[in-house]
Amino acid sequence: MVVLIIVLPIILFLLSLPLGRYQITTIDVVRIILSPVFPDIADGIPLIAQQLVLQVRVPRILAALLIGASYGATGTAFQAIFKNPLVDSNILGVTSGAGFGAAIAILLMAGTWQVQISAFVFGLLAVSLSFFGSRLYKATPLLVLTLMGILVGSLFNSLTSLLKYVADPLDALPAITFWLLGSLTNVTWNRMLALIIITLVGLVLLWLVRWRLNILSLGDQEAKSLGVDPVQVKIMIIFIATLMTAVVVSISGVIGWVGLVIPHAGRMIVGPDHKRLMPVSIGLGGAFMILIDNVSRTLLPGEIPLGVLTGLIGVPMLIILLRRSKTGW
Amino acid sequence: MYQTDIIEAAGGISVSADLIGFWNDVNLEQIAIWDPDVIIVPPYGGASVEAITESSEWQILSAVQEGRVYRMPRLVAPWDTPGPDSVMGIVWLAEKLNPDIVSFSCGTEAVYFYNTFLNYAITGEEVATICVVD
Numbered sequence: 001m002v003v004l005i006i007v008l009p010i011i012l013f014l015l016s017l018p019l020g021r022y023q024i025t026t027i028d029v030v031r032i033i034l035s036p037v038f039p040d041i042a043d044g045i046p047l048i049a050q051q052l053v054l055q056v057r058v059p060r061i062l063a064a065l066l067i068g069a070s071y072g073a074t075g076t077a078f079q080a081i082f083k084n085p086l087v088d089s090n091i092l093g094v095t096s097g098a099g100f101g102a103a104i105a106i107l108l109m110a111g112t113w114q115v116q117i118s119a120f121v122f123g124l125l126a127v128s129l130s131f132f133g134s135r136l137y138k139a140t141p142l143l144v145l146t147l148m149g150i151l152v153g154s155l156f157n158s159l160t161s162l163l164k165y166v167a168d169p170l171d172a173l174p175a176i177t178f179w180l181l182g183s184l185t186n187v188t189w190n191r192m193l194a195l196i197i198i199t200l201v202g203l204v205l206l207w208l209v210r211w212r213l214n215i216l217s218l219g220d221q222e223a224k225s226l227g228v229d230p231v232q233v234k235i236m237i238i239f240i241a242t243l244m245t246a247v248v249v250s251i252s253g254v255i256g257w258v259g260l261v262i263p264h265a266g267r268m269i270v271g272p273d274h275k276r277l278m279p280v281s282i283g284l285g286g287a288f289m290i291l292i293d294n295v296s297r298t299l300l301p302g303e304i305p306l307g308v309l310t311g312l313i314g315v316p317m318l319i320i321l322l323r324r325s326k327t328g329w
Numbered sequence: 330m331y332q333t334d335i336i337e338a339a340g341g342i343s344v345s346a347d348l349i350g351f352w353n354d355v356n357l358e359q360i361a362i363w364d365p366d367v368i369i370v371p372p373y374g375g376a377s378v379e380a381i382t383e384s385s386e387w388q389i390l391s392a393v394q395e396g397r398v399y400r401m402p403r404l405v406a407p408w409d410t411p412g413p414d415s416v417m418g419i420v421w422l423a424e425k426l427n428p429d430i431v432s433f434s435c436g437t438e439a440v441y442f443y444n445t446f447l448n449y450a451i452t453g454e455e456v457a458t459i460c461v462v463d
Contacts, residue, residue, distance in 0.1 A: 021358040048361055048389045055386045056357050109375055170410055171373035174352040185356045188386055301345075302353035 001269065002276050009065050009286030016061050016294050017053065021301070024049045033058075055189065063187045064293035065286040066199045067248045068258060072285020073206045074241035075259030076266065076278055080213035081234045082146060088259030089245040091146060092238065093153035095256075097126025098249040100156040103163040103176045112186060115179070116250045120194075123246035126152050131238070141231075181305030182253040184293055195251050202244035203282060209237060210278035217274075255306045257314030258285060264321045332369075332409050339422035340430075341367070361389055367426060368392045372403040399425055402459040404439075405447060417442055421460065435460035 017033065018026040028045050032053040035042035042050055074089035082091065090096075101122025105115040130152045134145040160180070167173040212233050215223045223230040249255075262285045263277065269284075270276040292313065296304045330351050336343040344363035345353065368390070370376045378400050381387050392398055401409045401418060408418030421435045436456045443451040 021356065022361050051386070051389045052358055052361060106375060111375065111377075111380070168373070170407070172375075175374050178352070178354055183354050185354050188384075297356055297358070300349075301359050302348045302350065302355055305354070 002279055005269070005280045005283035005287075008283050009069065009290060012287050012290045013061050013065055016290055017057055019294055019298050020052070020057055021298060022049070022052050024053060029053055059189050059192055060184050060187045060297070061290060061293070063184055063192060063195060063251065064289045066195055067184075067252055067255065068262075068285035068287065068289025068292075069203060069282045070199045070244045070248050070285070071255070071259035071289070072262040072266070072281035072283075073203055073278065074244055075285075076263040076274065076281040077206050077209075077213060077237050077241050078259070079263050080217045080274060081237055082142060083217055083219075084146075085264065086260065087146070089241045090153070090256070090259070092130040092149035092242065093126035093156060094123040094242055094245045095249055095254055096153040096156035096160070097129075098123035098246060099180055099254055100126075100160045100163070102179045102250075102253070103160050103167075106175045106179065107163055107167055107172045109172075112191070116191065119250040120246045122156075123249055124242060126156055127238070127242045127246075178305070179253045180307070182255040182307035182310075183303060183305060184252055184296070185303055187251065191251060194247050198243055198247045202240050205240050206237070207278055207282070209233065210274045213237075213274040213278070217272075252306065255289075255310050257310045257318070258289060261314045261318045261321070262288060264318060268321055268324065331411050331415070335409055335415060335418050335422060336369075338419045339426055341422065341426045357386060364390060365392050366395075366397060368398045369409070369422070370398060370400045371409060372401050372407050404443070404451070404455065404459060405449070413446060424460075 018024060018029045024032075028042075028049060031042045032045060032050050035050065036054075071088070075087075078087050078089050078091060079085055098119040101118040101120070102115050104122075105118035110118065127149075130145065130149040133152065134141060134148040137144045160176075164173060164176055167176055212228055215226050215228045216230055216233060218226075220230040223233075245259075263281050265284055265288075266277050266280040270280050292306060292309050296306050296309055333343040333346045337346075344360075344365045345355065348355075368381060370378050370381065378398050381398050382393055382396075387393050401407060402421055404414065404417075406412040406414045408414050408421060417435075417439060420433060420438045423431050424433070424435050439456055439460060440451055443449040
């Protein structure tokens with residue numbers, strides 16, 4: 001079962017390649033995909049189809065896979081360390097910070113690259129504020145950290161609203177609004193390098209600490225007596241997950257709910273043991289995001305914002321999952 | 330939307346006329362299906378002609394191959410937004426789309442428009458940068 005779910009996104013990736021607004025037959029897609037290895041195999045296929053498959057579809061579907069996998073893994077890790085089934089990696093304000101970073105870059109007329117970097121930096125800044133802010137208090141660090149995350153998130157949301165208020169309604173405002181809705185329209189190979197590296201390294205690291213998540217979800221006292229330093233492990237996981245989420249948000253904009261819903265779906269299938277739940281969440285997240293993005297990019301001539309789709313599909317899914325879930329978390 | 334009307338008034342056909350809503354997010358595959366003869370880039374929203382012409386992904390479009398990617402001018406306001414200047418947007422675009430058919434030129438009309446309606450003496454330099462003849 002676990003192995004099947006891990007290969008699921010890879011199968012969906014291949015099945016999604018023939019899908020798109022531009023009609024390309026499955027046989028042609030297969031020939032185009034093989035063309036970097038066998039140069040002559042794609043002869044006779046219009047150049048436009050070759051370019052669309054290799055330069056547009058492959059990077060975009062790969063990005064969807066990585067983003068979904070990233071949200072699945074970070075959501076699982078955060079739910080474990082916060083011992084709370086209703087959090088995901090956004091709880092410390094990374095998305096709100098990134099949204100503000102993107103908005104200010106758009107307002108300053110920056111190009112795509114600068115917007116991506118600004119979103120990344122402000123995402124990290126927001127989490128740093130939550131983290132170091134919570135250190136000012138001595139009592140129950142996890143609770144204060146959660147509270148600080150919500151506060152910092154709200155603060156950055158207010159700042160983003162302020163920027164939207166002063167933005168030119170013909171110019172920066174629609175750009176900011178679209179960014180906050182989430183989209184993969186702009187994904188190209190040269191924008192994906194950071195996403196590929198950070199996500200793959202992060203996924204491997206979170207997969208390696210999966211058994212420690214079991215110990216952490218027992219509580220700090222129990223973790224200590226089992227020889228795991230809970231604070232150190234938590235800080236490390238928060239750091240990894242924040243980097244992963246910041247890079248995802250910087251490339252795709254705000255896509256909510258995936259990190260929250262996927263771990264619940266995973267628990268339905270394999271139960272709460274993180275040794276199995278972590279790989280399953282990675283697989284399910286990747287698969288879910290590919291499916292959502294397929295709808296977004298193919299259904300209508302204009303794209304349907306990803307953040308809207310994940311909310312419309314994710315919330316009812318969560319309601320059903322919570323109702324049927326018997327396994328606990 | 331307003332830009333669709335400007336394109337139609339200038340004698341063109343907007344490929345995106347049927348889209349629902351105003352500002353739309355459209356992917357490159359859909360643009361490849363439309364494969365427009367001309368692409369007009371707005372003078373706002375962080376858009377630029379170079380972002381399109383220098384991108385390897387966009388080279389598949391005929392408009393990019395034939396160098397027909399233009400930036401909508403702006404002087405007092407962008408020439409494609411709902412304001413008096415948009416009349417000049419129609420003039421400019423008509424000349425860009427059908428230079429052999431139209432009997433007016435962007436330069437002359439711009440001098441007349443800004444002098445008459447906005448009481449603004451447009452300089453020769455401004456005319457030269459806005460109404461680029463290619």
